[in-house]
Amino acid sequence: MSDLTTLLEVGGPVAALGGGAAYARTKHPAAYWSTVGLPVSAVRLLSSYGSVMEACGLTVAPSRLRVLAVKAMTQREVRPVPPRRGIIRPTTTGLRIRLRLAPGQEPADFAASAERLRHAWGVHAVYVTTVKPGVVDLRLVGYDVLRRVRMPRKAVHGPLKVPVALREDATPFVRDYRTIPHQLTLGATLSGKSMYLRHLVAGLAPQSVALVGIDCKRGVELAPFAPRLSALATDPEQAAELLPVLVNEMEDRYDLIKARQGIAPGTPDEEITSDIWGLPDHERPVPVVLFVDEVAELFLVATKKDEERRDEMVTQLIRLAQLGRAAGIYLEVCGQRFGAELGKGATMLRAQLTGRVCHRVNDEASAKMALGDIAPEAVQAACSIAPERPGLAVAGDTSGGWSRIRTPYLSLGDAAETCRESAHLVPDLPALKPFRPDVPVRPVGTAAPVFLPRPVAD
Structure with a gap:
């Protein structure tokens, strides 16, 4: 015993x-x-x-x-x-x-x-x-940090910098638009692409930046962020009207830069600039971030008239990707499928998108389109992402480096609330006012009485 x-x-x-x-x-x-x-x-x-x-x-x-x-x-x-x-x-x-x-x-x-x-x-x-x-x-x-993502407390923040995910080496993955101005983000349904986009919008909302959206799924992805958006197009027809306005805005900013370059003999070297970031603060226009969701919808055509509109939109997107950085216009192109078979201009547009993020995709061709030209060994890593790990992706850039990342969970309600709280930061851009989305008025509930009313006896 x-x-x-x-x-x-x-x-x-x-x-x-x-x-x-x-x-x-x-x-x-x-x-x-x-x-x-x-x-x-x-x-x-x-x-x-x-x-x-x-x-x-x-x-x-x-x-x-x-x-x-x-x-x-x-x-x-x-x-x-x-x-x-x-x-x-x-x-x-x-x-x-x-x-x-x-x-x-x-x-x-x-x-x-x-x-x-x-x-x-x-x-x-x-x-x-x-x-x-x-x-x-x-x-x-010491352990798999991507199984349950917890972002570091001391993540890098700054103008046009958003810590959006966690790398597999436990360092934050920061989306820096000043360093990588344009990016292509691919992902199938329920792969976490929408969560990645949600983090970007919520991270940029408190900053001094104009947010513009093209959401060809009738706005279901970007409409909840309407209070913070300067413009929103929800179908290809509206996108065909919005893109020329952005191109004109870009050309006006180039005129502003050229006017600044009317260099006088006594101008100091530090005042000579080739982009908006060299302009004085009171002259610098606000940067613009354009989110394009379901980019394949802009390439699809059914009639000859649609084909002409498609060619115009793709040409304008390519112009924004080629020239927009110096004018402070940045592109975030997202989609489920992206390949050369979309039509003329697809490969040329991809070549201008420096950053690449590939979530789980339905076919190897999409992974090759996203990563094959910059890091061929990353294609297999993207194709091996399991469906039960949403948010896991392979991120790379044109330098050839790549790593696995995963986006933490962020509810749509929290992201939308961040946009509502930052609605006062929407910049004044007259050219984009016709495209400003309607913001629904939140119903104000009536407070319940503390005491129930008692009928008065006759």
Whole structure:
């Protein structure tokens, strides 16, 4: 009986602790990492750093001076030298360690061994970034941060910058229109494309920017944000009227820039500009972000008249994509399907869209259209996105880099409320006033009486 009691007293807490750790690892990975995973991984890294580097081929032969010193002072075998290690810096999602490369090493050596380092140290992933020549950062991610997205508190904010998703290396994916002016976003139904667009609109709403929408699904995607929109077209006919107005606005801004470039002899160099951002604050026009949802609807035609209208709209979109950046006009082109078979101008328009985000798509051709020309290896990653992980996407740009990202959940009501609260920030653009959407008046409910009325007796 005493043995059974001792077993229960000792085994019970151990079993509860093990079960609690297993539950936390599955349901609350961030808490598990902070309490269990972080100390274990740090000890494992410190105790096996030299042997792991040697096994991965990331060591170099010691210098002659080191060999002589070791032989003179000890009888130990002279072993290869690993890179010099810095202080381990814990984070909420993993570990960071800075390494100084040994002579003859390059960052590509560590990137090629990232998978072996991941298994050796028991973490979810290892990412290598170059800090400066001869110095790299190893970012160890302790768990799958894309399973349940939690945006960092210190995400980058600023003019025309929106932290819209989380990368697989636990860093925020920031949509920066000043750096990447135009972007193509593709995704099938229920892939998370609408959530991505919702985050962009909600992030730009509090900023000094004009938001313009073309939503060929009769406005079901962008109509809830009507209080903050400067213009909204809900079908191809209205889009055909709106796009020439934006082109004229762009040309007027170029005239403003050229007028500023009527350079007088004594004009300082810093006042000479080639875009609106070099203009003084009181002269600079407000930037415009154009959201085009279901872009394929602009390409589809049924009659000869529709074909002429299509050609005009596509030409105007291409002009905005080619020339709009300097005028402060940025494009966010979204759709379920995008391919060369849409017709003339599709490939030319894609070539002007620097940023690419591809959610789950229904065919490989769409993934190739989005990513094949910038990062062919990212096409397979986009085609392997599971339907049960909405919001997961592959983001890339024309530099060839790409990464997996996932957008956190944002309800339509919260995004619409942000737009209503920012309705006073809609800029005054006279050319867009005819296209300003009607904002429905919210009904004001009557307060219920505190006391029920009592009938008066006759």
